Every structure is written in structure tokens, then in C-alpha cells.
Amino acid sequence: MNPWPWYVAGPLLAGVLFTMLYFGKTFGFSSNLRTICSMGGAGKFADFFNFDWKAQRWNLFFLVGTVCGAVIASQFLMTDHAIDLNPKTVAALQDLGLSGHTKSYVPGEIFDVSRLGSIKVLAILIGGGFLIGFGTRWAGGCTSGHAITGLSNLQLPSLIATVGFFIGGLLMTHLLLPLIF
Amino acid sequence: MKAGKYLLIGTLFGIILTKSQVISWFRIYEMFRFESFHMYGIIGSAVVLGAIMVQLMKRSGMKDIDDNEIVLADKNKSIIRYLFGGTLFGLGWALVGACPGPLFALLGAGYWTILIVILGAILGTFVYGLLRNKLPH
Numbered sequence: 001m002n003p004w005p006w007y008v009a010g011p012l013l014a015g016v017l018f019t020m021l022y023f024g025k026t027f028g029f030s031s032n033l034r035t036i037c038s039m040g041g042a043g044k045f046a047d048f049f050n051f052d053w054k055a056q057r058w059n060l061f062f063l064v065g066t067v068c069g070a071v072i073a074s075q076f077l078m079t080d081h082a083i084d085l086n087p088k089t090v091a092a093l094q095d096l097g098l099s100g101h102t103k104s105y106v107p108g109e110i111f112d113v114s115r116l117g118s119i120k121v122l123a124i125l126i127g128g129g130f131l132i133g134f135g136t137r138w139a140g141g142c143t144s145g146h147a148i149t150g151l152s153n154l155q156l157p158s159l160i161a162t163v164g165f166f167i168g169g170l171l172m173t174h175l176l177l178p179l180i181f
Numbered sequence: 182m183k184a185g186k187y188l189l190i191g192t193l194f195g196i197i198l199t200k201s202q203v204i205s206w207f208r209i210y211e212m213f214r215f216e217s218f219h220m221y222g223i224i225g226s227a228v229v230l231g232a233i234m235v236q237l238m239k240r241s242g243m244k245d246i247d248d249n250e251i252v253l254a255d256k257n258k259s260i261i262r263y264l265f266g267g268t269l270f271g272l273g274w275a276l277v278g279a280c281p282g283p284l285f286a287l288l289g290a291g292y293w294t295i296l297i298v299i300l301g302a303i304l305g306t307f308v309y310g311l312l313r314n315k316l317p318h
Contacts, residue, residue: 006220009197009223012197013227014226016190016194017234020190021245024245024247024249026253029285033302033303034306045310046307048310049310062187066194066286067195067286068188068289069197070196070204073196073200077200085211089210089211089214089216093207105206105290106207111292116294125277125294125301126304127276127301131305132273132281133301134266134269134309138262138265139265139266139270140263143224144281151232152227152232152235153232153253160260160263161263161264161266161270164268165274166271168268169213172272
């Protein structure tokens with residue numbers, strides 16, 4: 001029940017990409033967020049959401065599958081949620097005051113239900129989600145649509161987007177997280 | 182459209198993300214500190230194999246399941262939207278440690294507070310839709 005190494009996960013992800021292309025669809029997860037907005041009636045407020053979202057139902061089924069897959073993996077295919085981190089990363093986490101990697105996928109200081117009373121924690125959760133939703137639609141895709149599908153198709157826009165992902169990620173990790181925590 | 186096959190391939194996707202710890206906040210933090218090869222190996226090998234596959238598909242003229250030509254639509258040429266949008270996305274990715282697929286996988290793995298992040302992501306998408314005509318693309 002060990003975690004899968006990169007050389008198992010990477011080729012399997014390429015297999016997911018291949019299967020979706022064979023099904024005649026483009027692999028891109030974040031489009032679901034736009035579809036969810038349209039389903040909720042966002043088309044009344046912006047034309048961007050006036051499209052035939054029912055044609056995107058296949059992607060919503062993919063989303064439901066993703067949730068189910070995570071249930072199956074975490075309930076039946078793993079013994080614990082410990083992450084075997086680089087000791088340097090562990091030391092940096094201690095400096096930030098974040099913990100939990102020996103038993104959980106996420107730091108309790110941000111994601112424990114008991115922390116929801118904190119305005120700061122709520123702002124991190126909502127603000128982080130907001131940046132992801134806003135940024136991915138502006139960039140026209142997320143990690144699956146750009147970094148995997150777009151780069152596999154050797155598209156320059158996807159390379160620029162992936163560089164952007166890293167500019168933002170490096171700024172957050174090295175400059176902003178130490179200020180936030 | 183047959184829902185079952187998309188449910189099934191989505192399920193495989195969720196299992197891969199969870200079993201390989203891609204959905205872990207800590208793995209993303211470690212990746213952006215360049216202290217592990219794990220995430221780079223996963224994305225890198227997926228892209229290298231994916232690129233070979235796409236080339237072979239194009240050259241062989243392979244047809245999809247409905248006997249249509251397989252088309253990967255080219256993205257519009259631009260720099261600003263990809264760079265600015267991508268950077269905002271990256272800030273969020275490193276803050277909450279998950280991109281859109283993993284957000285939903287974390288929900289399945291039982292991390293309930295991720296629902297608030299998902300609501301934030303839907304809100305962000307909605308606000309983008311409102312401001313879209315005022316943003317450079």
C-alpha cells in the first residue's frame with residue numbers, strides 16, 4: 001500500500017490523456033468550473049457563461065469520477081496519509097509553523113475544521129480558491145489543460161501559461177508564505 | 182454520450198492523483214522549493230509520453246471512438262493572458278497546495294474544508310466572467 005512513484009503516476013496520466021483524446025475530448029479539468037457557473041445561472045450576469053453547458057456534461061462525469069477515485073484510493077488502497085518529505089522541506093515547514101505531513105496530506109493549521117473560526121484561515125481558503133478560479137480561466141486552462149495537454153501538443157501558449165504557473169508558485173512559496181505564516 | 186466511460190476514466194484519474202500524493206499540499210510546497218523530483222518526474226514523464234503519443238496520433242491519422250479525426254485545437258496566440266492568468270493561478274496553487282483536479286480529489290479523500298476552496302474557485306471563475314471584457318487577452 002505504498003504511494004505510487006513518479007514513474008508509475010506520470011505514464012498513467014499520459015494514459016488518461018490518450019484515452020480522453022480517443023474519446024474525442026480534450027483533457028482539461030478547470031472547464032468544469034465554468035460549466036458549474038453556467039448551471040447555476042451565471043449566464044444572466046455575463047455572456048461568458050451563455051454556452052451549451054449540457055455539451056460539457058461528459059467533463060462533469062469525469063469530475064464525479066475523480067472524487068470517487070479519491071474515495072477508493074484513500075479508503076482501500078492506502079494505509080496512511082503520511083508524506084515522505086525531504087528533510088530540508090520539513091525544516092522549512094517548522095520555520096513556517098506548519099505541520100501534519102506525518103499523518104495528513106494537508107497542514108492542519110490551514111485545513112483543520114477547528115481552524116475555520118479564524119478570519120485569516122478563511123481568507124486563505126477562499127482567496128486561494130479565488131486565485132485558482134480566476135487565474136485558470138484567464139489563462140484558458142490549468143495544469144491538465146496547459147501543462148499536460150497543451151505541452152504534449154507542443155503549444156507555445158501552454159508553455160507561457162506553465163511559466164506563469166511557476167512565477168506565481170515561486171512568488172507564493174518563497175516570498176508570500178513566510179509573510180502570511 | 183455514455184456517462185460510464187467518463188466516470189471510469191475520471192475514477193482512474195482520482196486514484197492516480199491520490200496514490201501518487203499529487204493532491205498533497207506538502208508535495209506542492211516541496212516542488213516549488215525544488216527539493217524533490219517527484220512532481221517533476223510525474224508531470225515531465227506525462228508530457229514526454231504525451232508528446233510522443235500526440236505526434237504518433239497525428240502522423241498515423243488515428244481516428245477517435247466515433248471514427249472522427251482527432252483534433253487538438255490550437256490555443257489563441259497571446260502572451261498577456263497566459264502570463265498574467267497563469268501567475269495568478271500559480272499564486273493560488275502554491276497557497277492552497279492544489280490545482281482544480283486535486284481540489285476535487287481532496288474532497289473525495291475526506292478533507293472537507295477543501296469545499297471552501299472549491300467555492301472560492303467557482304467565485305473566481307464567475308468574477309472572471311464578469312470582468313472578461315475589461316481584461317487584456
